[in-house]
Amino acid sequence: MKPTTNDTLRTWRDNIPVTALYTAGLGGTIFLQALKERGQLVGTRCPTCQRTYLPAQQFCERCFAELTEQVRVKSKGEVVSFTQAHYDRDDNRLPAPITVAAVRLDGADTVLIHYLLRTPKPRIGARVRVLLKPKAKRTGSILDIAGFVPA
Amino acid sequence: MNGEPKVARGTPLSGEDIAKGKAFLVPYTPRFRYAWDCGEAIGRYFAELKNGRLIARHCRRCGRVMIPPRMFCEVCFRPTDDWVYVKDTGRVNTFSLCYVSWDVRKLRKPEIPAVIEIDGASPGMGIMHLLGDIKPEDVYIGMRVRAVWKPPAKRTGSVTDILYFAPIAGGRRRKAAARRQKTLRKKR
Amino acid sequence: MGYRKVAIVGAGMTKFMRRALETPKELAWQAAKAALDAAEMKLAQVDCAVFGSAPDVFDGLHMKGEYLADGCGGWRKPYLRCYVGGGTGVFAIAQGWLHVASGMFDTCLVVCEEKMSSCLPHPQGAFLTIFDNFTEQPLKPNLLWIFALEQNRYMHTYGITQEEIALVSVKNKRNALGHPCAQLGAELTVKDVLASEVMAWPVLRLMVSPTSDGAAAVVLAAEHVAKRVTDKPVWIEGVGWCIDTTYWTNRDLCYPRYVERAARMAYAMAGIREPRKEINIAEPYDPFAYKELHHLEGLQLAPKGQAPKLLADGVFDRDGDLPVTPSGGLLGVGNPIAAAGTMKVCEVFWQLRGEAGARQVPGKPKRAVAQAWGDLMQMGTVVVVGV
Numbered sequence: 001m002k003p004t005t006n007d008t009l010r011t012w013r014d015n016i017p018v019t020a021l022y023t024a025g026l027g028g029t030i031f032l033q034a035l036k037e038r039g040q041l042v043g044t045r046c047p048t049c050q051r052t053y054l055p056a057q058q059f060c061e062r063c064f065a066e067l068t069e070q071v072r073v074k075s076k077g078e079v080v081s082f083t084q085a086h087y088d089r090d091d092n093r094l095p096a097p098i099t100v101a102a103v104r105l106d107g108a109d110t111v112l113i114h115y116l117l118r119t120p121k122p123r124i125g126a127r128v129r130v131l132l133k134p135k136a137k138r139t140g141s142i143l144d145i146a147g148f149v150p151a
Numbered sequence: 152m153n154g155e156p157k158v159a160r161g162t163p164l165s166g167e168d169i170a171k172g173k174a175f176l177v178p179y180t181p182r183f184r185y186a187w188d189c190g191e192a193i194g195r196y197f198a199e200l201k202n203g204r205l206i207a208r209h210c211r212r213c214g215r216v217m218i219p220p221r222m223f224c225e226v227c228f229r230p231t232d233d234w235v236y237v238k239d240t241g242r243v244n245t246f247s248l249c250y251v252s253w254d255v256r257k258l259r260k261p262e263i264p265a266v267i268e269i270d271g272a273s274p275g276m277g278i279m280h281l282l283g284d285i286k287p288e289d290v291y292i293g294m295r296v297r298a299v300w301k302p303p304a305k306r307t308g309s310v311t312d313i314l315y316f317a318p319i320a321g322g323r324r325r326k327a328a329a330r331r332q333k334t335l336r337k338k339r
Numbered sequence: 340m341g342y343r344k345v346a347i348v349g350a351g352m353t354k355f356m357r358r359a360l361e362t363p364k365e366l367a368w369q370a371a372k373a374a375l376d377a378a379e380m381k382l383a384q385v386d387c388a389v390f391g392s393a394p395d396v397f398d399g400l401h402m403k404g405e406y407l408a409d410g411c412g413g414w415r416k417p418y419l420r421c422y423v424g425g426g427t428g429v430f431a432i433a434q435g436w437l438h439v440a441s442g443m444f445d446t447c448l449v450v451c452e453e454k455m456s457s458c459l460p461h462p463q464g465a466f467l468t469i470f471d472n473f474t475e476q477p478l479k480p481n482l483l484w485i486f487a488l489e490q491n492r493y494m495h496t497y498g499i500t501q502e503e504i505a506l507v508s509v510k511n512k513r514n515a516l517g518h519p520c521a522q523l524g525a526e527l528t529v530k531d532v533l534a535s536e537v538m539a540w541p542v543l544r545l546m547v548s549p550t551s552d553g554a555a556a557v558v559l560a561a562e563h564v565a566k567r568v569t570d571k572p573v574w575i576e577g578v579g580w581c582i583d584t585t586y587w588t589n590r591d592l593c594y595p596r597y598v599e600r601a602a603r604m605a606y607a608m609a610g611i612r613e614p615r616k617e618i619n620i621a622e623p624y625d626p627f628a629y630k631e632l633h634h635l636e637g638l639q640l641a642p643k644g645q646a647p648k649l650l651a652d653g654v655f656d657r658d659g660d661l662p663v664t665p666s667g668g669l670l671g672v673g674n675p676i677a678a679a680g681t682m683k684v685c686e687v688f689w690q691l692r693g694e695a696g697a698r699q700v701p702g703k704p705k706r707a708v709a710q711a712w713g714d715l716m717q718m719g720t721v722v723v724v725g726v
Contacts, residue, residue, distance in 0.1 A: 009308040010188065012189060013187075014187075014476060015185065016396060018465050019179065019180040019459040020178070021177070021458075021459055023362060024174070024175035025362030026365055033175075058365045059410070061414045063382055063383070064375065159519045159520045161354035161359050161361065162361060163356045178459075189473060244588075245491045245495070247541070248537070248539065249487065250536075250537050251481065251538055253481035254460045255463070264488065276589050279475050279588050281478060292492070309477050
């Protein structure tokens with residue numbers, strides 16, 4: 001038999017079959033429970049560092065203290081940054097651009113990322129408010145918030 | 152104070168908690184699809200498998216005939232030198248009788264993975280494959296086996312072009328196999 | 340050799356359990372905080388952080404090291420993530436040791452964490468690519484295969500029986516009853532183990548450690564800091580690590596040469612000539628029952644093929660000549676991949692300080708070794724500690 005030459009067998013195709021199932025954790029559970037049941041935005045506060053984390057966190061990343069003080073953050077705030085996405089994750093062009101904003105809500109020291117709705121001309125510094133879905137449609141997810149709308 | 156944990160933290164979450172909706176969970180199934188480049192050695196290995204042959208690589212410095220083949224010798228850290236055809240027979244170095252699949256389903260008939268030292272390669276040079284045409288209780292370390300190939304038209308250039316390795320007729324049964332047979336019969 | 344003395348001054352861990360409500364970050368923080376509290380230190384006193392955790396695909400978190408940095412005290416600090424399979428839990432301590440011994444940092448927080456419950460249908464799906472894509476994966480292998488193949492080879496080479504191996508499960512699960520964080524402590528007999536389900540012969544269900552969620556952490560300090568922080572520093576006397584080829588089918592699996600090399604590296608540093616005599620406690624890695632015996636031989640604590648005999652003679656019991664796995668090990672406490680090895684380091688730390696509670700080994704143990712193993716039957720990582 002002649003020695004074999006290989007012109008065609010160049011790649012092997014396969015996949016890694018996993019599904020990830022994430023838990024909200026202790027901090028996340030506080031946040032999502034309040035959001036779903038009471039339509040409230042709850043964070044936790046570090047008295048030493050004088051910082052309020054939204055969504056609620058179990059510990060302060062700066063001083064490592066356990067955070068037990070819950071704070072109800074207001075639903076109005078300011079746009080810190082924004083962008084308009086024209087492509088989805090798989091590199092397909094979106095039918096219409098989606099605007100996403102980083103917003104610091106009054107009372108929180110962290111920013112929350114979500115869609116920016118009803119805003120044809122986004123602006124850093126603009127005042128916005130959180131638009132919640134009606135209670136019947138809330139499941140305990142960040143999508144219980146529909147997005148930010150002009151205040 | 153110094154000392155082992157008096158209060159060990161961690162909040163167990165049971166299947167029941169989840170079923171009762173006591174936890175906020177988010178599933179995500181990423182699509183991890185890959186096209187891995189075979190490289191020169193495995194590309195040739197696959198091509199030879201399609202032709203019903205096993206091939207190895209030889210390093211002249213350490214003298215090893217290596218299967219699966221590789222373009223550099225990991226012991227001498229230099230390129231390997233020659234292609235060497237090896238036989239499709241060998242000896243079972245170790246094996247297992249596996250009753251669970253990778254996703255933890257129970258199997259009634261066990262799969263029999265094995266490491267088979269291939270004739271013509273250096274001693275101890277094994278490849279992993281499956282054993283077949285044999286009852287689980289009859290398998291033993293040291294058993295001589297031969298590859299059972301797919302018909303040529305069905306081969307694609309893959310290790311699965313060999314269906315499994317089967318015992319070479321006339322192999323002896325050993326006491327260990329008989330002992331294991333007793334253990335297995337207790338479990339079924 | 341030009342490096343400084345380093346001590347472990349605090350240790351902490353979470354419970355190991357099948358599924359935790361906490362996020363990976365919260366688990367890491369709980370262990371790290373417990374270690375810092377035990378050392379009576381504040382985060383501001385930590386100069387750098389070293390973190391170990393398994394591949395991102397396990398809990399579906401890309402850039403997992405970065406995500407977990409906050410929970411490991413990594414906020415605005417020099418930070419290193421390492422991973423060598425199950426070997427990580429001890430390897431991370433060696434990496435932390437390097438940070439301090441080199442003189443670059445005075446203190447280091449080492450945290451290892453794993454959350455395996457997030458991976459569906461089973462963490463094994465993430466493990467499939469440990470097998471060679473081309474020569475092994477098409478056969479649809481599962482992880483049990485390599486352990487079973489190795490156990491069979493070990494048994495065959497030395498004439499060891501399943502009964503002898505089952506004793507490891509009995510000892511470790513019983514030891515785990517004394518561990519506040521244990522997932523599977525139990526009072527079992529050899530008969531119970533042998534009657535358990537055949538997973539992949541010769542591996543039986545009660546010979547396999549569980550998949551777990553959990554985290555463990557230690558605080559390392561240079562000599563001048565250690566002496567200020569505690570009156571019982573546990574010195575890191577030797578570290579060693581070694582990897583073998585991924586061509587696992589080309590090696591004889593009956594003996595872990597890479598564990599021997601890692602052990603010799605650590606023993607040489609610690610000035611140990613006769614490990615069997617000079618080591619008082621051993622915590623070898625026990626993801627499967629036979630592995631404890633396999634590793635004891637690699638650690639030079641038993642002649643080749645003889646570990647089962649010493650076990651049967653009671654040498655490795657908690658009140659024996661050389662207590663082995665007084666913690667309860669992976670079989671009894673649990674196996675969150677990266678954190679398990681660190682749990683063993685926590686154990687030898689507590690044992691040498693007389694703080695291991697119900698698990699305390701009698702006498703005044705002076706020196707201990709913790710070892711972990713990982714990858715495709717490849718990686719040995721060893722740490723020797725002493726007081």
